[in-house]
Amino acid sequence: MNNIIKILLSAPFSAKVGMIIITFYLIVAIFAPLIAPYGEYYLATPIAYEVWSSDYPLGTDNLGRDMLSRLIYGARNTLGLALTITVLAFLLGGILGMTAAALGGWVDQILSRVNDVFMAIPSLIFALLILSIFGTTIPYLIGTIVILDATRVFRIARATAMNVAVMDYVEVARLRGEKLGWVIRKEILPNIAAPLLAEFGLRFCFVFLFLSALSFLGLGIQPPTADWGSMVRESAALIAFGDITPLIPAAAIALLTVAVNFVVDWMLHRSSGLKDVS
Amino acid sequence: MKHILKIVAQRIALGFLTLFAISLIITFGVELLPGDLAQSILGQAATPDAVRVFRIELGLDRPAHLRYLDWLGGMATGDMGVSLANKRQISELVGIRLSNTLFLGGFAALIAIPLALALGILAALYRNSLFDRSINLVTVTSISFPEFFIAYVLILFFAVNLGWFPGISNVSTELSLGDKLYRTLLPAATLTLVCVAHMMRMTRASIINLLSSPYIEMARLKGIKPMRIIMRHALPNALAPIVNVIALNLAYLVVGVVIVEVVFVYPGLGQLLVDSVSKRDVPVVQACSMIFALVYISLNLFADIISIVTNPRLLYPR
Numbered sequence: 387m388n389n390i391i392k393i394l395l396s397a398p399f400s401a402k403v404g405m406i407i408i409t410f411y412l413i414v415a416i417f418a419p420l421i422a423p424y425g426e427y428y429l430a431t432p433i434a435y436e437v438w439s440s441d442y443p444l445g446t447d448n449l450g451r452d453m454l455s456r457l458i459y460g461a462r463n464t465l466g467l468a469l470t471i472t473v474l475a476f477l478l479g480g481i482l483g484m485t486a487a488a489l490g491g492w493v494d495q496i497l498s499r500v501n502d503v504f505m506a507i508p509s510l511i512f513a514l515l516i517l518s519i520f521g522t523t524i525p526y527l528i529g530t531i532v533i534l535d536a537t538r539v540f541r542i543a544r545a546t547a548m549n550v551a552v553m554d555y556v557e558v559a560r561l562r563g564e565k566l567g568w569v570i571r572k573e574i575l576p577n578i579a580a581p582l583l584a585e586f587g588l589r590f591c592f593v594f595l596f597l598s599a600l601s602f603l604g605l606g607i608q609p610p611t612a613d614w615g616s617m618v619r620e621s622a623a624l625i626a627f628g629d630i631t632p633l634i635p636a637a638a639i640a641l642l643t644v645a646v647n648f649v650v651d652w653m654l655h656r657s658s659g660l661k662d663v664s
Numbered sequence: 665m666k667h668i669l670k671i672v673a674q675r676i677a678l679g680f681l682t683l684f685a686i687s688l689i690i691t692f693g694v695e696l697l698p699g700d701l702a703q704s705i706l707g708q709a710a711t712p713d714a715v716r717v718f719r720i721e722l723g724l725d726r727p728a729h730l731r732y733l734d735w736l737g738g739m740a741t742g743d744m745g746v747s748l749a750n751k752r753q754i755s756e757l758v759g760i761r762l763s764n765t766l767f768l769g770g771f772a773a774l775i776a777i778p779l780a781l782a783l784g785i786l787a788a789l790y791r792n793s794l795f796d797r798s799i800n801l802v803t804v805t806s807i808s809f810p811e812f813f814i815a816y817v818l819i820l821f822f823a824v825n826l827g828w829f830p831g832i833s834n835v836s837t838e839l840s841l842g843d844k845l846y847r848t849l850l851p852a853a854t855l856t857l858v859c860v861a862h863m864m865r866m867t868r869a870s871i872i873n874l875l876s877s878p879y880i881e882m883a884r885l886k887g888i889k890p891m892r893i894i895m896r897h898a899l900p901n902a903l904a905p906i907v908n909v910i911a912l913n914l915a916y917l918v919v920g921v922v923i924v925e926v927v928f929v930y931p932g933l934g935q936l937l938v939d940s941v942s943k944r945d946v947p948v949v950q951a952c953s954m955i956f957a958l959v960y961i962s963l964n965l966f967a968d969i970i971s972i973v974t975n976p977r978l979l980y981p982r
Contacts, residue, residue: 605942625820
């Protein structure tokens with residue numbers, strides 16, 4: 387525990403700022419109902435696009451719902467969905483990637499070639515195609531982005547696991563008669579955890595931006611659920627009058643991705659620095 | 665030389681294979697839907713007769729492999745079928761919009777590539793200086809911004825507050841080139857900001873990577889000026905990765921236009937695609953996806969071929 391605190395304290399300024407911002411977002415997301423002045427769907431006033439006031443700190447949206455409350459609940463919905471998708475993508479891509487590296491041979495060949503084809507498809511186009519066929523419901527949304535993202539995870543998991551799989555201690559474990567699952571869990575995974583963790587941050591950013599972009603296009607999280615991408619879309623008309631309200635949810639998205647990138651930058655720097663020493 | 669031709673030919677064959685796989689996904693994706701596309705679009709309330717007529721209209725009454733061959737032949741000859749929403753020929757809808765999208769992407773590339781190269785070279789030249797570090801900070805942030813955020817900030821400042829540029833870029837064929845450029849400047853600037861960061865970082869990284877090699881040290885010891893070392897000694901060898909990342913970014917531009925087109929209401933292919941997805945106009949979505957995939961894969965292929973051809977080690981295989 388002391389060790390972790392020491393490492394965190396040694397982080398450069400930008401990474402510390404990033405971590406503080408991420409913690410702030412998590413607190414807002416977890417305690418949303420306690421912080422928000424109004425409910426997520428509560429129609430506070432019949433007046434749409436009310437100006438900023440003490441009752442409605444950021445005004446109201448196109449249906450007269452409090453903007454600030456929607457923003458706070460949006461943290462919960464958007465972050466929750468993005469995290470779910472990233473975790474699922476890591477489970478799928480990570481397990482397949484490590485299996486491909488550990489087994490090698492034709493399993494590796496087939497998985498890699500299929501992965502190459504999926505990676506060659508532009509992801510936004512693929513997602514739009516799938517959503518037009520299946521309709522924009524949350525399960526299909528999650529499934530589509532998980533598959534798209536798992537291909538990227540697969541590539542990095544396979545490449546890093548490949549370096550570990552040829553090590554003597556993996557060979558020894560195999561000769562000892564350990565099962566494939568054991569080798570992957572106890573020998574390969576701990577050795578590629580650091581690059582995978584940094585990749586998790588990057589993938590999360592990608593998923594988060596992708597999800598927001600889809601919502602912004604009206605094809606992601608559907609109303610009335612509060613979500614930052616759709617909030618930008620709903621209030622976009624205000625920008626023509628010089629009102630910055632639509633920029634606030636967009637800035638909320640931007641700030642979080644910048645924060646995660648700062649932390650990831652530091653983690654990548656650290657893991658590459660450690661490699662130089664050993 | 666023979667060796668290199670073989671690698672290039674293999675790469676092109678792989679490109680065609682990928683396109684073939686994508687065309688399969690595009691057409692047979694419809695089959696994956698539990699139940700039936702016609703029923704799903706019309707909803708539960710539709711009468712069986714309406715569903716039957718709609719199935720024939722979609723061609724769902726014919727076997728899937730025949731439908732696929734017809735569709736592929738149609739795509740190849742420019743006959744892409746009919747839109748479900750307004751019964752117009754898809755080729756008619758797509759034609760002008762595709763050229764608009766390529767115009768916007770090309771315009772953005774024309775600004776972005778020289779800018780990225782110049783910034784990358786300068787950052788490598790003055791590395792670890794204040795200039796380098798501030799550029800680095802700016803690029804990390806601009807990579808992480810969503811496109812629509814940058815677009816709306818630009819609209820707020822340059823279209824609403826200053827009134828220099830129109831906030832909506834509705835171009836048409838009657839406009840002169842100058843007028844067209846003026847109206848597409850804001851969307852092009854948005855795309856530039858998004859993709860310059862990546863290209864610039866790659867340029868900087870590949871030059872700095874080379875600066876530690878012995879022949880650069882030799883040049884430096886001979887007393888050659890730093891700018892000349894970079895331009896004449898380092899840059900030619902760094903060219904392959906740089907060209908590669910430029911082509912990848914062009915591929916990104918073609919797909920990235922979708923969101924920018926929606927923000928600026930630009931009459932391009934991306935706008936058509938998004939509209940058709942929300943209307944579930946499947947034939948139009950299929951046609952647009954295939955065109956986007958074709959452009960994207962060709963550019964990726966081009967990037968690969970450039971990096972193969974410019975790698976002298978492949979010219980003389982051991």
